[in-house]
Amino acid sequence: MIGETVGNFEIISPLGKGGMGEVWLAQQKTLGTKAAIKILAAGISNNDDQIKRFHNEAIAVSQIPHSGIVKIFDAGKLGDRAYLIMEYLQGETLASRIKRMGRLEMTQLCDFGRQIASVLDATHGAGITHRDLKPENIFLVRDAELMHGERVKVLDFGIAKLDITVGPRMTAASASSIGTPNYMSPEQWHSLAESDWRTDAYA
Template identity: 35%
Template sequence: MPHDTSLYSGRPSDLIGKQIAGYRIEREVGRGGMAVVYRAKDLRLDRTVALKLLAPELARNDTFRKRFTHESRVAAAIDHPHIVPVFEAGETDGVLYIAMRYVAGRDLRHLLDREGPLAIADATRIAIQVASALDAAHDHGLVHRDVKPGNILVAAGTDSDHPEHVYLTDFGLTKKSLSLTGFTTVGQFVGTLDYVAPEQISGRPVDGRCDVYSLACVVHETLTGRPPFQRDDDMALLWAHQYDQPPALTSQRPELAEPVDGVLAKALAKSPDDRYESCLAFVTALRAAATGVVAAGHAPTQVDMRAVGVPRHPGPVPEPPGWARPVFPGSAR
């Protein structure tokens, strides 16, 4: 008897008020190619949660279903202040679901769409929280592989020194590191093209350094308003990630310190061996380059800009027409 997939495929309004696996759907809060996320009420514990329903074809694949259940349990075991806690994961009526803490706020995608590029202090403060979460996942043997602004939630912080609290989400869709390629067994690419590492594209084994690359793409976008590579079609974009060199940050933000270009070039290196070993190492180097402060015991990062193909600029580059320094809500200048 075929599974009923109407829980996922119906119109969003069809599920409002319905009960699914002990959760009452209240409203839709997000939708992507692989899942729909709802705000829901946990009827057993009387708390609000984010309930993600995965596409039905994923549940029909036995390998994916077992892997999803296992890795959701691993993700649920990670206790980290910048990882959205996973409460439960399972299957109901042929649809895989995962229940997580509901985070009031918005994601970085909406923030960038509304505010535009961020100040370097704001961008690095957000990035270091994401980096801490990613490194914690790597310590548990998980590689996120889909780091993007839409998976970075920005909630209200505690004070002027901590104006936002950042959460990384979607660990229920991660894939175990080292042994898996960039494609799932149901033929779907894992990752978002604007932020995908070269080794994911070529199907090579991946580790946490692919998340370093993706985080660097996100940082580039937070500082310039666009990811490092923009092309007219998907194939050209995939080619760019594998073979083209990213533009220098200072070509779009000339007020940034020139060493920042070298840090991004290293984080976006085509070979994982040429990148930073961890996400925190990358963001720490970025902050040091931006401020001119060198961490104790660490020499400044030196990157031969000619070797990596990043152009050097003899002088200041005019700001693009209409560009204005953004004001990030609540941040201290």
């Protein structure tokens, strides 16, 4: 992938890889602006209707004016794989912070919680539910303007809506494809149609 062009960006190096796909660091050819490109796994990219809904929601979330939402610059398909070009963040996930430092200070936790709640208030107000809120999807970046010096960015809106099974009932296997079991609300296990903003509050 290194050296390949996606939109007006050239892929420089890998940033990460998971079950949903890969994330690459890229640089805009003309201005040199860096961005992160998420390329979804081929198996997830097979259903055009699902990918269209995913792209539409990603763009919709990106257009909500909130500093805790990652900006999306472009969306499309690279061969048979869907991709998003998004804001490049430097920092670490909340999961990495907890693993590295153990229990966090209460004042820090309260600050992170307040920021996450602010993001969710904005997205829920726009009718969008995350459905996969967890420490791995909370990213921490430096921001000298904030009291504690860090800003929360909520990642991967729309990812949890991929590979939804037909009909309201789900097995444990299908439920795990649209959420993370340890953070899923009871209604999310039972029926995706019943999942709303309260699912995010539970997580």
